[in-house]
Amino acid sequence: MQITAGLRIPQRLPALQVVKTSVAVALAWVVSQLLLPGELPIFAAIAAIFVVQPSVNQSVGKAIERSLGVIGGVVIAFVIGLIFGSSTWIVLLTIVLCILLAWALRLSPGSANQIPISAMLVLSIGASTPEYSIYRILETIIGAGIALIINVAVVPPVLLAPAHDAVALLGREVADTLDRAAASLRAPQTNFQLEELLLKARLLRPMLTAAEGAITGAQESLTFNPRGAKHRNSLRADIEQYERLKALVTRSLGMTRALRDHYDDSLHLEPTVQAFSGELCRAAHDLRLLLQNPDDPAVEMVPEEEPMLTAPLVIGTPHPEHWILIGSLMEDLRRVREEIVGETD
Numbered sequence: 354m355q356i357t358a359g360l361r362i363p364q365r366l367p368a369l370q371v372v373k374t375s376v377a378v379a380l381a382w383v384v385s386q387l388l389l390p391g392e393l394p395i396f397a398a399i400a401a402i403f404v405v406q407p408s409v410n411q412s413v414g415k416a417i418e419r420s421l422g423v424i425g426g427v428v429i430a431f432v433i434g435l436i437f438g439s440s441t442w443i444v445l446l447t448i449v450l451c452i453l454l455a456w457a458l459r460l461s462p463g464s465a466n467q468i469p470i471s472a473m474l475v476l477s478i479g480a481s482t483p484e485y486s487i488y489r490i491l492e493t494i495i496g497a498g499i500a501l502i503i504n505v506a507v508v509p510p511v512l513l514a515p516a517h518d519a520v521a522l523l524g525r526e527v528a529d530t531l532d533r534a535a536a537s538l539r540a541p542q543t544n545f546q547l548e549e550l551l552l553k554a555r556l557l558r559p560m561l562t563a564a565e566g567a568i569t570g571a572q573e574s575l576t577f578n579p580r581g582a583k584h585r586n587s588l589r590a591d592i593e594q595y596e597r598l599k600a601l602v603t604r605s606l607g608m609t610r611a612l613r614d615h616y617d618d619s620l621h622l623e624p625t626v627q628a629f630s631g632e633l634c635r636a637a638h639d640l641r642l643l644l645q646n647p648d649d650p651a652v653e654m655v656p657e658e659e660p661m662l663t664a665p666l667v668i669g670t671p672h673p674e675h676w677i678l679i680g681s682l683m684e685d686l687r688r689v690r691e692e693i694v695g696e697t698d
Contacts, residue, residue: 369507370407377401377503381496388495389488395474396423396489400496403463405504408512410576412504415463416497422460422467423493426451429468430475431486439476447472509578513587516571519564520591523557523598524644528637530554530605531689534612535633538626547613554609557602564595594644597692601640604689632686639693 381401385394400419406412429451437443448469455465475489530553537550571588 367407367510370405373503373507374402374405374500376507377405377496377500380503381499384499385492385495389492392485392488394492394496396471396492397496397499399470400493401500404497404500407510408574408576409501409505409509409578410573412501413577416501418461418463419467420494420497422464423471424490425464426468426471426473427475427486427489429454430472431483433472434476444473444476447476505577510574511578511584512567512571512574513584513591516564516567516588517591519560519567520594520598521644523560523564523602524594524640526557526560527598527601527605528640528644530557530609531633531637531640534605534608535630535637537612538630538633541618542616547616551609551613554606557606561599561602564598568592568595597643600692601689604692608686629686632690636686636689636693643693 378398378401381397382394385397400416400423403419404412404415406415430447433443433447433450451469451472452465455468460468471489471493475486533550533553537546542550568588568591571591575584575588
């Protein structure tokens with residue numbers, strides 16, 4: 354079961370992409386036979402299959418990769434076939450040579466794979482003539498061009514929703530982390546509670562990575578996309594939120610770790626700590642104010658209120674056993690406040 358698990362993916366490709374690939378292959382095949390009769394348009398079909406991608410940007414990249422790979426492979430095969438012929442050993446040595454050449458030039462996987470495949474096909478089923486080589490290059494360009502046109506014309510996907518949802522989810526979790534830290538300062542905590550507090554805070558890191566990946570996917574989906582212009586402002590707002598949350602994740606984790614490492618049972622008796630707990634609740638409140646969007650039902654709306662964060666606390670001299678923790682927490686709170694109210698340099 355484990356051996357075959359890699360053969361399947363959790364979700365099927367979108368049906369639209371399958372339809373677009375099929376249409377692109379069919380059109381590339383027909384057009385190539387009309388314009389370049391004589392040989393089966395295998396190169397056009399291969400190019401069409403690989404060039405239809407989830408985004409236009411990926412399609413452009415694949416089109417360039419495949420075209421350059423085919424040109425390189427066909428030229429190498431033509432030269433070698435012209436000099437040495439196309440015997441079995443020559444075909445094998447040509448394939449190995451193409452693989453080594455692609456490695457030496459540090460080519461991308463798409464081009465690196467296409468060069469030996471093209472050379473092998475030309476030497477094994479083609480004739481070593483300039484016309485044949487030129488036709489195979491033109492055939493590839495036709496297939497890649499048709500696939501690119503199909504991908505642009507037929508509803509290119511705009512992947513803004515996953516990015517927006519990931520950023521909103523991250524923001525809510527940062528606010529919840531601040532609330533949990535505030536609650537832990539108001540009453541004595543057990544070791545288990547402190548470990549649980551830190552464990553939940555550490556979940557912010559994979560959420561941050563997921564949000565970054567979703568934003569990257571959204572940016573890629575808008576590149577070369579005819580519908581991209583009207584969506585860029587929305588994505589820009591999510592990117593700005595993400596950059597703010599990235600700093601807040603670091604501060605929230607730092608506060609939680611310092612709290613776990615330097616905690617003692619008398620910490621909640623410090624007057625400054627109780628005031629600090631209130632400031633953390635205000636920070637969480639104001640962060641939710643920044644995240645709310647009347648048009649987004651996934652984000653819980655906070656009643657219309659003014660931001661609650663005050664100026665940083667002025668603290669008295671803490672107990673000698675608490676001053677390191679309180680100082681660390683206050684510095685992190687200061688930076689959290691700067692991020693939320695927009696006072697960073």
